[in-house]
Amino acid sequence: MEYKVVDKETYYRRDVFRHFSEDCKCSTSMTARVDVTGLAAYSQKKGSKFYINFLYILSKVLNSREDYKMGYLWQTGELICYDVIHPTQYIFHEDTETCTPVYSIYCRDYPTFYANALRDIEAAKSTRAYALDAENHPNWFDASYIPWLSYDSLHIELPDGYLFFAPIVNWGKYRQENGRLVMPVSVRLNHAIADGYLVANVFRLLQAEMESFVKM
16 A cells, blocks of 8 residues: 655645535535446447446546545544555345445456456355455445446435545446436545545546447
8 A cells, every 4th residue: 555645735725625624524425327328338248247347447537536546644634645546346145135345456457457356256255244444445445336226316424524535436227318328326525635526527537438448
């Protein structure tokens, strides 16, 4: 785990950071539909899993900009930026109706990421443990699939005063609208390190990255 310490005095969001980390501690979240028509067709054509393909694209997007890789060291009060962040995915067990968190490693090389994520999923199927280990996985973000519903909104809030900067991303079942496949995606970020523009930007980057991905 590598990171750099961000100088709060020269941080480009200095005043906003101070306000939303001291005066008004809160998060900001959005839900929007993204067009996954091309990615669904690509996954079917290649015989690959849509879920892992989207997880790869999401991880690549969140690693493309420092704003999405921020962290807070409460022990020292330091604002940091990780070199890389990885997805914590969740595997659902039909028999117990519970989930197992899985710490997968992000790798920019798609075949390597795909093989490793698939291995992680298969390994998680053999356990029913909810073994969260955030202390030893500080640079992991939440990536949770909700396959039972093509929802319209989702809100996740953390306790007031909790400076948790890792992204929390959820997505649901895709559905057909006007001949296209659209999928709800929800993105939550702490307001101290992100505003509406930065949250909305995740959706724009997702769309662009999916378009690029299916051309591989």
